[in-house]
Amino acid sequence: MQNLRQDLTYALRQLRRSPGFAAVAVMTLALGIGANTAIFSLLDQALLRALPVEHPEQLVVLEGTGKAWEGHSSSHGGDTEAYFSYPMYRDLAAQVSPKVMAGLIGTSPSDFDVTFKNASQIASGEVVSGNYFTLLGARAFKGRLLVASDDTAPGANPVAVVSYNFWQAHLGGDSSLVGQTITLNGHPFQVVGIAAPEFHSAVWGELPALFVPMSMLDQAIPGRGARLTNHKDRWMNILGRMAPGVTTEAAQNSLAPLWHALRAEELKALGKRSQRFTDGFLTNSRLLVLPGAQGFSYQRGGLRTPLLVVMAMALLVLVIASVNVGSLLLVRAAGRVREFSLRSALGANQGRILGQLLLEGLLIGTFGGGVGLLLAPIALRALVRQLAGGDDVSMFSSSLDARVLAFNFAAAVGVSLIFSMAPALQLRKPNLTIALRGSNASASGGMLSLRRVIVCLQIGLSVLLLIASGLFVRTMQKLRAVDPGFDATRLVGFTIAxxxxxxxxxxxxxxxxxxxxxxxxxxxxxxxxxxxxxxxxxxxxxxxxxxxxxxxxxxxxxxxxxxxxxxxxxxxxxxxxxxxxxxxxxxxxxxxxxxxxxxxxxxxxxxxxxxxxxxxxxxxxxxxxxxxxxxxxxxxxxxxxxxxxxxxxxxxxxxxxxxxxxxxxxxxxxxxxxxxxxxxxxxxxxxxxxxxxxxALDNLRTMDEQIDQSLANDRLTELLAISFGLLATLLAGIGLYGVLAYVTAQRTREIGVRIALGSSRAAISGMVLSDVLKLAGISIAIAIPAALGLARLLKSQLFGVSAADPVTFAVVTILVAFVAIVSALLPARRAANVDPIEALRTE
Structure with a gap:
């Protein structure tokens, strides 16, 4: 502990002695870690986080396959096979074995005209089975939640549960609301409870204002009460809770005979059908039992790929930032060769020296993660506002929870180890003789080669990000140029119910x-x-x-x-x-x-x-x-x-x-x-x-605004891709400038000799430029084939653009070459202005 305390004190002193280096390194990491923290928060909420209910790992989502069907289907999003008729839900729930499933719940979204204290508004809601809250294990904030006895005969139980957010934002947070009557679609409903703040819905991405029992369907969705008896109308989703110890595979196998029997009864009611219809409706139909810890979602499918793509791009930026800081540490380590060699000569073992380097890197990473944690909420709030598309509520939260904080900490520690390895590996065997006599030669060979590799890696990764950015930009150009088939100018739309x-x-x-x-x-x-x-x-x-x-x-x-x-x-x-x-x-x-x-x-x-x-x-x-x-x-x-x-x-x-x-x-x-x-x-x-x-008027906006809103997710992906691409290019340019400045300084004596022997200053500048073009050329040559492969993974997110779009690849190649040349201009100028007399006097 004493050694650790000494090393920590020394590491802090070293950072204070180089405030410019420390600031650049910390801010470089902060940008990368902050961006990753914000994107991970969105990805975690959409794809990874379980519902805030009891034992979410026991939840499952049901889907019924079958190519043939007859009747009407209403899809609110997601897979159309995840929609069932109410009679099918009723029969499954009544006949499933309790040894396999603890129960099944049914749910469907609906809009309500809510009137309370003479004020009316349109609000989203959810029509649910009576066992909805009980089976999920959700709790009430005030009053009680719906129970099975609230879902009996049609129209017999006009009760409702209000969500916490709606109660606070639109009903004044009045604690006496429970027991009072509100009007839904012109019908009086008694509020029996308010849901807990953390619970929104079993359907991720939905923020219902209130919940009413399925038996009140005709009042909740006027004119649709017949759905409770219609086998040919698919409109609701089914989730279930498996009995303890039962796997999804076992549950699916157990439900298969019941599903087949119920489908056979429905087929019999349809009358005689062709063999093709029978095969599609019955023989080849299966009931799938899928993991449902995250709940069902109408929107997750459309968000999954864009979020994964953006997360991958953010990770690449973080890698580039780490490599850039590693490159800076190499430069700094070149000036500390004598220091570490002296410590080694005085008896410090190799582990102590490498530990010192890792500790300094860990400090930089920790500070970078801390600053990134300050930047992440700002970026996250901006992203949530963009995804909300102007609505006053969003499926995403802009607050950082413990999982996101853990990710931030892991990212900070991980990148610290990555960029600290470069100087640690380079200085693991210092040449004591050369270093102690004050020569810089020890830093010029292997360290220079390592820095060249690092710069090539930075350029290559920036090429990948820029190509992805270019493809998304081209996609947005194509989408904006799409002719909708009607004239959208001076067209104002609104909705009534x-x-x-x-x-x-x-x-x-x-x-x-x-x-x-x-x-x-x-x-x-x-x-x-x-x-x-x-x-x-x-x-x-x-x-x-x-x-x-x-x-x-x-x-x-x-x-x-x-x-x-x-x-x-x-x-x-x-x-x-x-x-x-x-x-x-x-x-x-x-x-x-x-x-x-x-x-x-x-x-x-x-x-x-x-x-x-x-x-x-x-x-x-x-x-x-x-x-x-x-x-x-x-x-x-x-x-x-x-x-x-x-x-x-x-x-x-x-x-x-x-x-x-x-x-x-x-x-x-x-x-x-x-x-x-x-x-x-x-x-x-x-x-x-x-x-x-x-x-009440809803969705009152121009058609141009509606088109713009429909492209919100694509526009956000484009914006993030451009931001990450430009940030990666900037970091690569800084890294390239650093290695060229270092190389030029190491070759000062050689350049002086060349000038003394008659080389022109243009030739010296050309030598430096050729060096940078060689590095850029190698990086681009390696990155382009990799980019072609990665671009094909983005194909589902592109529109009107080939994954091998020649315009994008050409523009990126020219841009990277331009950045490389700009990065080389100052080192080339310095090389051309070397005084041969002074250069020959230096070692």
């Missing part, structure tokens, strides 16, 4: 018309589009269709995205007709059913747009379809889900012809205006308030 505001399903179509007329009469408004599906908000809705005269191939599912629109939709969105006609006011509930399809559907099933006009179709899949809908028009493909995805076959139906039982839960309006959009937004707020104060 009629049924949540108390409108019965049979009044939704009339309300859509009334709002369209009211908004259309505002000053500057040119036209209004109405749709039941969001545009470029990442969601979609679709189902089976049966086309007259088209025979599906084996294993082929005839599916289409389905939208209900007003007659002026295509005109307002400035989407032209390719064939046939658009909808008109004459297409009413009393006239024959009509439809418009997009070009993708027309070409896929009819060969061309013109061939599709006049054909008939039936909604849904059936052995005995009723072809009651005529295709009257074809429109070009346009982006509906997002800019990345290919356009799927789509079917458009008139809102007026939709039966009340299928009335949409939400209506999306897009207003084409000639006035500045800010004026139109203000006018829309006033007009809707006058029309009906209960109709």
């Amino acid at each position: 009629p049924q949540l505001a108390g409108y019965t399903p049979d009044r939704v179509a009339a309300l859509a018309k009334h709002v369209e007329e009211t908004v259309g009469a505002l000053p500057g408004v040119r036209s209004v589009a109405v749709d039941d599906s969001s545009i470029l908000q990442g969601s979609s809705s679709g189902g089976n269709i049966t086309l007259e005269g088209y025979t599906p191939a084996p294993e082929e599912e005839v599916d289409a995205e389905k939208s209900m629109i007003n007659p002026g939709f295509f005109a307002a969105m400035r989407i032209p007709l390719l064939a046939g006609r658009s909808f008109s006011e004459a297409d009413s509930a009393t006239t024959p059913l009509v439809a418009i399809v997009n070009e993708a559907l027309a070409k896929r099933y009819y060969g061309s747009a013109r061939n599709a006009v006049g054909k008939r179709l039936a909604d849904g899949g059936s052995n005995k379809p009723v072809y009651d809908t005529e295709i009257v028009g074809v429109v070009p493909d346009f982006k509906q889900t997002d800019l990345r995805s290919a356009v799927d076959p789509s079917l458009f139906l008139p809102l007026e012809q939709i039966p009340a039982m299928r009335a949409p839960a939400r209506l999306y309006f897009h207003v084409r205006t000639a006035l500045p959009t800010a004026e139109t937004i203000s006018a829309l707020r006033r007009a809707m308030q006058q029309l009906d104060p209960a109709l």
